[in-house]
Amino acid sequence: MESLDVSTFVYFHLDMDVPHTFRILDVHPGQRDDPLRCTLRHVRQDEGSQCKYAGLSYAWGDPSVTSDIMVNNARHTITRNLEIALRGLRDSSATLTLWVDAICINQMYIPEKNDQVRHMQTIYANADRVILWLGEASSESDRAITFLKHVCARLEQAGIVPEESLDPQRYVEKDFLRGLGDYLEPAFNDDWEAVAQLFMRPWWTRAWIVQELVAARTAEFRCGSTTISWPVLALSISLLAHCKMPITQYPHPLRVSCARDRAWSMLYIKHDFAVKGSVDFLRLLDHRRRNCADLRDKIYSLLGMTNEFTRARLRPDYSAPVAEVFAAALASDIDEHQDLEVLSFVDHLDDPGEYPSWVANLARGPETWRFYKHWPPPPTFKWTPATPISFSDDFRTLHVDGYEIDTLQDAKVQDTEEPLQRRTTQTGRDLAWTWDLERIVDDLASGGPLQAARAIPDSATPEALRRSVQRIVYETLIAGQLSTSNGWIRHQVRYADEEINPSEPSMSPSSPGAAANPSAPKLLSVASRHIGLAPSGNTVGAACQAEQPAKEALVDRPLDEVNILKQACSQTLGRSLLLSKARFLGLGPVISKPGDAIFVLFGLREAAVLRPREDGSYMFVGTAYFHGFMEGQNLKDFELGKFCKKRLAIR
Numbered sequence: 001m002e003s004l005d006v007s008t009f010v011y012f013h014l015d016m017d018v019p020h021t022f023r024i025l026d027v028h029p030g031q032r033d034d035p036l037r038c039t040l041r042h043v044r045q046d047e048g049s050q051c052k053y054a055g056l057s058y059a060w061g062d063p064s065v066t067s068d069i070m071v072n073n074a075r076h077t078i079t080r081n082l083e084i085a086l087r088g089l090r091d092s093s094a095t096l097t098l099w100v101d102a103i104c105i106n107q108m109y110i111p112e113k114n115d116q117v118r119h120m121q122t123i124y125a126n127a128d129r130v131i132l133w134l135g136e137a138s139s140e141s142d143r144a145i146t147f148l149k150h151v152c153a154r155l156e157q158a159g160i161v162p163e164e165s166l167d168p169q170r171y172v173e174k175d176f177l178r179g180l181g182d183y184l185e186p187a188f189n190d191d192w193e194a195v196a197q198l199f200m201r202p203w204w205t206r207a208w209i210v211q212e213l214v215a216a217r218t219a220e221f222r223c224g225s226t227t228i229s230w231p232v233l234a235l236s237i238s239l240l241a242h243c244k245m246p247i248t249q250y251p252h253p254l255r256v257s258c259a260r261d262r263a264w265s266m267l268y269i270k271h272d273f274a275v276k277g278s279v280d281f282l283r284l285l286d287h288r289r290r291n292c293a294d295l296r297d298k299i300y301s302l303l304g305m306t307n308e309f310t311r312a313r314l315r316p317d318y319s320a321p322v323a324e325v326f327a328a329a330l331a332s333d334i335d336e337h338q339d340l341e342v343l344s345f346v347d348h349l350d351d352p353g354e355y356p357s358w359v360a361n362l363a364r365g366p367e368t369w370r371f372y373k374h375w376p377p378p379p380t381f382k383w384t385p386a387t388p389i390s391f392s393d394d395f396r397t398l399h400v401d402g403y404e405i406d407t408l409q410d411a412k413v414q415d416t417e418e419p420l421q422r423r424t425t426q427t428g429r430d431l432a433w434t435w436d437l438e439r440i441v442d443d444l445a446s447g448g449p450l451q452a453a454r455a456i457p458d459s460a461t462p463e464a465l466r467r468s469v470q471r472i473v474y475e476t477l478i479a480g481q482l483s484t485s486n487g488w489i490r491h492q493v494r495y496a497d498e499e500i501n502p503s504e505p506s507m508s509p510s511s512p513g514a515a516a517n518p519s520a521p522k523l524l525s526v527a528s529r530h531i532g533l534a535p536s537g538n539t540v541g542a543a544c545q546a547e548q549p550a551k552e553a554l555v556d557r558p559l560d561e562v563n564i565l566k567q568a569c570s571q572t573l574g575r576s577l578l579l580s581k582a583r584f585l586g587l588g589p590v591i592s593k594p595g596d597a598i599f600v601l602f603g604l605r606e607a608a609v610l611r612p613r614e615d616g617s618y619m620f621v622g623t624a625y626f627h628g629f630m631e632g633q634n635l636k637d638f639e640l641g642k643f644c645k646k647r648l649a650i651r
Contacts, residue, residue, distance in 0.1 A: 076103070
């Protein structure tokens, strides 16, 4: 490459007083190894104007690995990843006009960055197309893209058609299986492994790519010179989500599962945005584990997909402290909806430090998965607070109403800190289950019955008592979740020697849970083998690769059926088994301590663990699941008005 011994590029400020003004980049024609020569110009996207350009979505890569290109006859430094993308996209005979965030925004001038980031959704929406650059081509990526095109062509013959805004639930497993034919045979395992590798590329982990895809009118994915359209890729993602068999053959099935789930969630968001014009802020926050160079972008990368209320309240400000940006975003959601659902994202590992305790630290990846909604408020519980939820002027203190229900007696019922530990296996590093559930059951049973929706009579035999405790431990282990279908959770773990009792509404064969899970009596024994009632050394990967009957029960079921292994792994991650003074068994924050108070707060559908402070305020420790907490005696006490409402200050 020739030397770029020229002056350094200098930005001319955009006229931010003129609406819809931004820059676009003309990439001049050249051969693969020619120096990159570009022109950066200011344009105004008026309603009637014709300003044709393509938006570029890519992974920035390591900021310390850079290259120089020519922009307006001056040297400009960009990341090596961007240089590779521009070279891969450059035409040999025609100018390519792009909008590229790293070049078209003066990243060093905060006022301009604030203004342009606020309009990024519009910039991508107005682009003729959005090019989603997955990286350079490889034999594996070419194989994956060619294979997916063949698969989708086969599916089209069966009436399953790719769409730009595909409804993720339009097709179900049986639809795909009808069209796939021999593509599920072992002969195609290498092709499915190539597909898995495609979804594990760094692009999928970046925060900004969600908005860039969602805003696009026409989206095309590129690996080198190979292209695959979004409708084809969207149909492929839906296929992988509904028919999970193909990629469980991969040596690291959990990593592949996470990659697939990231893509699946993007499919949902793009469809929601196309139908509703905005996406619920809490759903967007599920993407907080995505990577970004500036932590403020954990919030700012989502704003273009939110509703008008949120966009008006939250304006990008790259001079604001990160904790302040997070607090303002979460407070805005609380204020808009007058509920506390956003508190379910709080997962402190220790003292919150600079953050108010009710503010989730989005700077790091989540240590826990959010609980599913476990209980409808009892009939006498007024869900909307009579006194509005409010904040102190500095947003440090949250004021809310609630009821104190119980106090923690034991904050670590289990024997090890974490339920999963990494171990070396024959296939590499994997996760192993470590909690000794038999020991936990024995210790709990020695203290007497646990609270449950159905009381255990005093005359119960030791075996009946132990079985009752064991049942509660298992249901708590998966946070009561035995179905991923919409609706309230019903507890239905059964032993293999028990019959389903049709007289119990929650256990009736006609109930949604029973219909979705006809093998409910066998679930506990399946879990016993693969989660382990005692440490067995079995790893999660081994369970995923288990014999077919167990695999069907644990891994590869449609979305409306239970996945005990996945639930146990996700629900216990970063959590501890808790025991209250009234002997409710729960699953909650690992930093919980004996003496912490258990509250029901207006607007929060999980129990809240709060720590009293000397000044009368509380620290928000986190949300928790307590088995049968809003059933049985507690529900009766609510109906009788035995609990007193308090106005709480949480800071």
